[in-house]
Amino acid sequence: MPWAANPSLMSTPTAATTTSQPASNPEAGLSQSATSSQGLPEGFRPPRMYATADTSKSPIRLWRFPYTLAGDGGLSIPIQCTITWWLEVWLVNRHLRRGRLQAIGFMPEPKTRFFRWFMFLNDRPVRNHERRGSRMMHWLLFASSHFARALIVSAVAFTVVWAPSVGVLMLVSLNGGERKLPPGCEHDWCYKKKWAPQIFKSVKGSVLGILTTPLFVIFWLVRCGWALKKNEAHYGER
Template sequence: MPWVSTPIAATTTSQSAISDPETSRPQSLPEGFRPSSERFTLHQIFYIFVVGGLGSAVVSGAINFTIAYGMYATADTSKSPIRLWQFPYTLAGDGGLSIPIQCTITWWLEVWLVNRHLRRGRVQAIGFMPEPKTRFFRWFMFLNDRPVRDHERGGGKMMHWLLFAGSHFARALIVSAVAFTVVWAPSVAVLMFVSLKGDEKKGTPGCEHDWCYKRKWAPQIFKSVKGSVLGILTTPLIVLFWLVRCGWALRNNEAHYGER
């Protein structure tokens, strides 16, 4: 695909590069790309952690706050209060479902954004990371031992798009699963701590066997903070993923990368 492909002609790879891909270098950089860095630069650190991490935290927090306000601030809680576990207004369920949704959206945004910046020379690829050896991590990093064949890339295009989308969704779900184990349980513990207490809880119908919350502001703050934490944890890793993967593509003279 154009945003995750380098226009280097793989047919120009020398025999020594084929036998030792770890030490190979492209004969010439593709148009727009900058040389891969041999160490972390200040600009890369700023791009990964400030632009990627803090930027994602601010945007994700604002979006999640807005969504939570629309969901809970005007909810009819006379019969169904906002509770931790029970439907229809379950904060634990909301928190669990929003993690894979946010991770998947973040993955696709960074697929487009980081590779766009790489192609335009706004950031350097990372060129000093060694390639993983284990089969799973090679698959996860799009380091396929068998190259994508022409008929898989061309043809009617539909199958290629389906394989492309499926491969990226699979990796986004893996990121989501890891993020879920890190973020969800602590967020539930915090919700238990900030729930209604004492007479305030006793006076709210439907809260006898669950943790309950007012329509404002606990649900909105919870969803906003969780979205910000998730953004600052996952986005830098996804940005780093593509900077490293592009560095390997430039080093190995790959014509395409990030396809399956």
């Protein structure tokens, strides 16, 4: 046959086969697809959330680690309360000094010792020589007094928000048939990757913010009103 004597035609199938071999490597194709699907800059790890958890080894459970919704919800309450407290300390006082807010002046001062301490109404005022002491010590005392009050609010919020949220999580857990599928769910409440954990954290954080943010704002507006009546130069200390 005339085309069989042409070496260029005979070498064409061999070359095509040789060039197509790297593309047929399944491991190379898998690594390329994984890299392109993530699209992360060099050095960054993929975001860690419940949706990316390896539930085949560690299912998402209510009490047991490493993915514990009860522990996650309990730990986030003091963190959120402390951050909200400090934000309102700065924002409310900033707006008060600029005249954008008006202090509340009709509230009577509390009489009990605990609430007077909690509202920075110490009977003994901070003396000038104490204020002029070590600057670092002054700020340590200032920060510790505010952290203490934020943690007290966190303890109250823990009973108000955390306990009902755990009860709701018990109701929306996997049923009897589904609990047999993930390992380690025989003696605990388990959940799928979506959407119970995400909705739980969003609703809990929103409810906690709605409860604490207005209270913190009112706290500082009332405390500033008492300070203005007494002509106090400093308040919110100790």
